[in-house]
Amino acid sequence: MPVYTIHAPLAESRGVGAATDRFVFVRDGFHFWAFVAGLIWLIWHRLWWALLGYVVISIVGEVALSMLGAGSGTRLTVMVLFALLMGFEAASIRRWTLSRGDWRQLDMVVADDAEMAEQRFFDRWARQGLVNDQAAIDRGAPPPTRHIPGQPFSRPPSAATESIIGLFPQPGASR
Numbered sequence: 001m002p003v004y005t006i007h008a009p010l011a012e013s014r015g016v017g018a019a020t021d022r023f024v025f026v027r028d029g030f031h032f033w034a035f036v037a038g039l040i041w042l043i044w045h046r047l048w049w050a051l052l053g054y055v056v057i058s059i060v061g062e063v064a065l066s067m068l069g070a071g072s073g074t075r076l077t078v079m080v081l082f083a084l085l086m087g088f089e090a091a092s093i094r095r096w097t098l099s100r101g102d103w104r105q106l107d108m109v110v111a112d113d114a115e116m117a118e119q120r121f122f123d124r125w126a127r128q129g130l131v132n133d134q135a136a137i138d139r140g141a142p143p144p145t146r147h148i149p150g151q152p153f154s155r156p157p158s159a160a161t162e163s164i165i166g167l168f169p170q171p172g173a174s175r
Contacts, residue, residue: 003028004109004117005095010102023106024098025117028091035087042093049100050093054086 007024034041042051061082065075099105107124111117 001110001112002117004111004114004121006106006109006117006121007095007098007103008106010104020122024103025109025114025121026091026094026098027114027117030087031090032087034090035083038083038086041086041090045094047093047097050097057082 004025004027007026009019009022031041038054039051042054061078062075065078070078095105107121109117109121109124111120
């Protein structure tokens with residue numbers, strides 16, 4: 001089953017009454033149309049920086065193959081490999097573009113199709129009273145540190161009264 005990631009605009013993801021019609025569901029996996037017509041797929045999804053990179057890489061690849069004197073079979077193989085890469089990485093490119101803007105990933109859902117993914121996400125969202133807590137999924141936050149009250153990872157190490165296994169069997173003994 002495919003995995004879908006759900007993205008919302010940052011301004012709307014902070015409020016309780018977020019405009020749910022603007023949520024974007026991105027399917028992970030191979031995208032056939034990105035493989036067949038990568039240029040058109042990038043334009044359709046308005047991925048402008050990725051489109052620029054696609055065009056630059058295509059031109060540089062053609063120039064490099066021309067300078068190397070590659071035959072038509074080699075050129076076809078390189079173009080097919082580039083198209084395969086585009087098909088496999090299309091979802092990642094779309095998620096990257098959303099993350100560069102003011103969009104945040106809200107959740108991940110496993111479903112057969114986009115309609116089922118929407119249904120599962122909104123069922124869970126309504127059932128849990130999800131308020132788009134960005135702290136739970138913000139990828140840019142630093143890792144948790146010690147001395148945070150109520151967190152299991154913030155407990156200090158156990159006292160040195162217990163036996164120690166290793167090179168120094170006596171707690172506090174010199175080397």
